[in-house]
Amino acid sequence: MTQHTSQHIRRAAVLGSGVMGSGIACHFANVGLEVLMLDILPRDMDETETNPAVRNSVAAQALQTAIKSKPAPLYDKDFAKRITVGNFTDDMDKLGDYDWIIEVVVERLDIKRKVLGQVDKVRRKGSLVTTNTSGIPIRQIQECMSEDFRQHFCGTHFFNPARYLRLFEIIPGPDTKQEVLDFFMHYGDLYLGKTTVMAKDTPAFIGNRIGVYSLSKSYALTDELGLRIETVDKLTGPALGRPKTGTFRLGDLVGHDTGAHVMTGIRENAPDDESAAVLEIPQYYQFLIDNNFLGNKTGQGFYKKVLDEEGNRQILGLNLKTLEYEPPAREDLACLKTAKQIDDLPRRVKALFEADDKGGEFVRRMLAGLFAYSANRIPEISDNLYSIDDAMRAGYAWKMGPFQYWDTVGLQAGIDAAEADGATIPQWVRDMQAAGHDSFYKQEGGQLKYYDQQSKSYRVKPGTEAFIILDNLRDQKPVYQNSEVTLHDIGDGVACLEFTSAYNSIGEGVLRGYQEAITKLEEEGWRGMVLGNNADNFSVGANLMMIAQLAYQQEFEELNMAVNLFQQSVMRLRYSAIPVVAATQGYVFGGGCESLMHCDGAAVAAESYIGLVEAGIGVIPAGAGTKEFALRTSDSFFEGDVMIPTLIDRFKTIAMASVSTSAYEGYNYGYLIEGRDKVVINKDRNLTEAKRMVLDLADDGYTMPRQREDITVLGRGGLAALYAAANELRRGRYASDHDIKIAKKLAWVLCGGDLTGTQQVSEQYLLDIEREAFLSLCGEQKTLERIQHMLQTNKPLRN
Numbered sequence: 001m002t003q004h005t006s007q008h009i010r011r012a013a014v015l016g017s018g019v020m021g022s023g024i025a026c027h028f029a030n031v032g033l034e035v036l037m038l039d040i041l042p043r044d045m046d047e048t049e050t051n052p053a054v055r056n057s058v059a060a061q062a063l064q065t066a067i068k069s070k071p072a073p074l075y076d077k078d079f080a081k082r083i084t085v086g087n088f089t090d091d092m093d094k095l096g097d098y099d100w101i102i103e104v105v106v107e108r109l110d111i112k113r114k115v116l117g118q119v120d121k122v123r124r125k126g127s128l129v130t131t132n133t134s135g136i137p138i139r140q141i142q143e144c145m146s147e148d149f150r151q152h153f154c155g156t157h158f159f160n161p162a163r164y165l166r167l168f169e170i171i172p173g174p175d176t177k178q179e180v181l182d183f184f185m186h187y188g189d190l191y192l193g194k195t196t197v198m199a200k201d202t203p204a205f206i207g208n209r210i211g212v213y214s215l216s217k218s219y220a221l222t223d224e225l226g227l228r229i230e231t232v233d234k235l236t237g238p239a240l241g242r243p244k245t246g247t248f249r250l251g252d253l254v255g256h257d258t259g260a261h262v263m264t265g266i267r268e269n270a271p272d273d274e275s276a277a278v279l280e281i282p283q284y285y286q287f288l289i290d291n292n293f294l295g296n297k298t299g300q301g302f303y304k305k306v307l308d309e310e311g312n313r314q315i316l317g318l319n320l321k322t323l324e325y326e327p328p329a330r331e332d333l334a335c336l337k338t339a340k341q342i343d344d345l346p347r348r349v350k351a352l353f354e355a356d357d358k359g360g361e362f363v364r365r366m367l368a369g370l371f372a373y374s375a376n377r378i379p380e381i382s383d384n385l386y387s388i389d390d391a392m393r394a395g396y397a398w399k400m401g402p403f404q405y406w407d408t409v410g411l412q413a414g415i416d417a418a419e420a421d422g423a424t425i426p427q428w429v430r431d432m433q434a435a436g437h438d439s440f441y442k443q444e445g446g447q448l449k450y451y452d453q454q455s456k457s458y459r460v461k462p463g464t465e466a467f468i469i470l471d472n473l474r475d476q477k478p479v480y481q482n483s484e485v486t487l488h489d490i491g492d493g494v495a496c497l498e499f500t501s502a503y504n505s506i507g508e509g510v511l512r513g514y515q516e517a518i519t520k521l522e523e524e525g526w527r528g529m530v531l532g533n534n535a536d537n538f539s540v541g542a543n544l545m546m547i548a549q550l551a552y553q554q555e556f557e558e559l560n561m562a563v564n565l566f567q568q569s570v571m572r573l574r575y576s577a578i579p580v581v582a583a584t585q586g587y588v589f590g591g592g593c594e595s596l597m598h599c600d601g602a603a604v605a606a607e608s609y610i611g612l613v614e615a616g617i618g619v620i621p622a623g624a625g626t627k628e629f630a631l632r633t634s635d636s637f638f639e640g641d642v643m644i645p646t647l648i649d650r651f652k653t654i655a656m657a658s659v660s661t662s663a664y665e666g667y668n669y670g671y672l673i674e675g676r677d678k679v680v681i682n683k684d685r686n687l688t689e690a691k692r693m694v695l696d697l698a699d700d701g702y703t704m705p706r707q708r709e710d711i712t713v714l715g716r717g718g719l720a721a722l723y724a725a726a727n728e729l730r731r732g733r734y735a736s737d738h739d740i741k742i743a744k745k746l747a748w749v750l751c752g753g754d755l756t757g758t759q760q761v762s763e764q765y766l767l768d769i770e771r772e773a774f775l776s777l778c779g780e781q782k783t784l785e786r787i788q789h790m791l792q793t794n795k796p797l798r799n
Contacts, residue, residue, distance in 0.1 A: 013098040017062035021104035023162035026073035029082040059085035075662035130156040138173040150175035167395030168194035193681035195394035203269040207395035218247040231331040241399030248302040252295035333359035372423035374402035403440040428453040468687035484509025493527035506591040507543035511569035528694035532583030541590025551778040566623040573598040579697035583690035585683040594625040603690035604663040605683035611659030618783030622774035627766040634712040713752030722747035738782040745773040
């Protein structure tokens with residue numbers, strides 16, 4: 001590949017605007033590409049029509065549908081401006097100006113060949129062309145194309161929705177240049193934020209080959225063991241570290257026509273598959289297909305939503321024996337009760353695997369089949385085991401891949417269970433065991449190593465050198481530790497403070513960890529600290545249990561001390577002798593958001609959902625968050641500027657507990673600052689990027705900033721404007737009477753209290769009135785009710 005191509009993908013063309021095509025186009029726009037999306041002319045269009053708006057309407061309507069869909073395909077709706085629509089008839093000759101052309105038309109070989117044949121005639125030599133197919137052989141699609149086309153052509157399989165599911169399978173064609181494959185492995189990781197996996201041109205590639213087997217095995221065992229589908233969804237959902245859709249809800253989500261197509265394709269095109277019988281379509285599955293009960297897209301599948309006699313919505317489940325829909329019925333299994341009591345996923349998986357009830361038998365046989373099937377697919381679908389694990393975690397959102405599950409239950413236990421179920425263990429696994437190895441992975445010297453069956457040795461997992469994986473450092477002595485945080489040495493004089501509390505909530509241990517860790521690093525001459533972790537969520541916010549107990553008991557003196565500790569600990573992140581940079585992903589709520597805002601910078605994963613959500617439980621942000629919004633509002637004032645509109649915008653953000661749906665929206669809400677905070681597309685890289693930012697700050701001669709004494713607040717003039725804005729929320733039914741009480745307390749802090757006019761105040765002044773306002777709200781009965789509701793349901797109450 002030329003140096004130009006390897007370094008510059010500026011323009012991408014997407015051929016096909018269906019759900020998948022428009023999703024890919026939106027994600028290309030997310031990462032800053034100029035995108036052209038083409039589709040067919042309208043079928044009912046008059047042949048003499050020349051209006052481009054009409055001729056491009058198929059792609060245009062698809063784009064508008066995508067933009068309005070949930071979950072949102074764009075990080076920011078403004079990014080849609082990066083997408084231009086067109087049609088195959090008028091615009092194919094424009095493809096010569098595009099660096100990457102991806103075909104995403106219907107899954108039919110003849111149509112794909114026709115479209116790509118046109119591309120071959122107009123593309124620029126050396127430009128990249130790929131197909132997004134879930135199973136059509138790449139070697140068949142590329143037939144009859146030119147040599148340069150074939151050399152720069154391969155499969156690039158996105159999973160739907162393209163923004164959120166991280167698997168990106170790269171499938172070589174017979175003639176694809178190695179540098180093209182290397183480029184996509186790198187580009188998908190660094191620029192698209194994906195887990196890139198090199199697959200082989202085999203039926204269903206990696207993710208769907210293993211995933212469809214797992215679904216099929218679960219279908220068969222459910223029928224054989226006489227379990228209810230609701231029970232199996234519980235066994236194969238979060239209990240096993242998988243999405244709550246489990247097995248049968250996942251089938252409904254995917255669509256049973258699609259599922260049957262993939263099962264049939266594997267069976268017909270992989271004649272040597274030893275488990276082909278498992279992929280036979282069960283009678284009850286055929287019943288769904290025959291009746292067009294295809295799942296969510298037709299309104300019913302394994303599950304059906306109905307209204308009961310009282311008009312309440314009810315979800316019925318299919319009885320696999322009678323083929324009739326039935327109301328949900330509780331099926332008590334001891335293994336599920338045990339699993340609920342175990343927070344640690346590996347221990348929970350092992351407990352389910354070893355359980356001696358019917359649920360345990362299901363899990364044991366399902367996982368045992370998965371172990372054998374996955375091991376037997378090497379080297380058929382992949383030359384290494386980690387690619388299979390990566391594919392299942394990234395494409396199916398499993399917390400563990402097949403070989404990680406196997407390590408969890410134990411190598412010999414997995415072999416015994418597989419053989420008891422009639423499965424065959426491949427020779428390479430037996431050779432591994434005979435050599436004295438009892439795991440597929442191991443951590444050594446801060447690196448993750450996998451067993452390589454070709455060399456019969458452990459090797460460092462490729463690509464992980466770019467990631468900081470804290471699990472790989474568990475065998476090292478922490479720099480500092482308490483019950484809720486661990487401070488790791490991540491090299492080059494930088495440490496990483498990791499939350500270890502439940503859900504990464506921020507309680508007394510985390511707060512004291514902030515102060516004690518920073519003090520230790522300052523005294524020992526470290527260069528800086530990263531605040532971050534590898535969990536799904538950076539932090540869900542403050543530990544409400546502590547606050548709730550004090551509020552219920554009306555222990556206001558202790559509550560005041562607790563809030564003051566929170567404020568001073570968060571402030572310590574900013575006012576330290578070393579730079580502190582946050583690395584976030586997932587939920588960044590409440591105290592987590594306040595912590596982020598007080599660091600010297602942040603490496604924020606694009607999929608970070610950031611918000612000061614305290615209004616939802618009846619209080620205002622009091623971990624220095626309201627103070628910080630007042631400070632940032634002050635800094636946004638320019639001489640001669642009209643201050644009130646900016647103040648109202650910031651007020652509404654907190655009063656309505658607004659949460660950004662991506663890191664980019666975090667800038668719009670004021671949670672992030674342009675030039676200080678950086679968005680990282682691949683969340684696996686955010687700790688690495690945060691460390692680099694720390695080192696840059698240290699190299700630039702970092703000096704601890706001085707606490708601010710010059711924050712402009714508007715006093716009574718601002719209060720009048722914000723009270724009016726609050727009443728508008730009330731009239732628009734966006735807020736209850738109690739919400740207005742919260743909003744007025746919030747306004748009080750943002751405006752500096754009852755000051756006669758605009759003046760400058762200090763951070764400590766604002767912290768004091770922030771804390772006072774918070775404590776006054778904690779004495780309200782409505783606030784106590786909201787806190788109680790959230791503790792019971794894990795959801796904020798709005799009334």
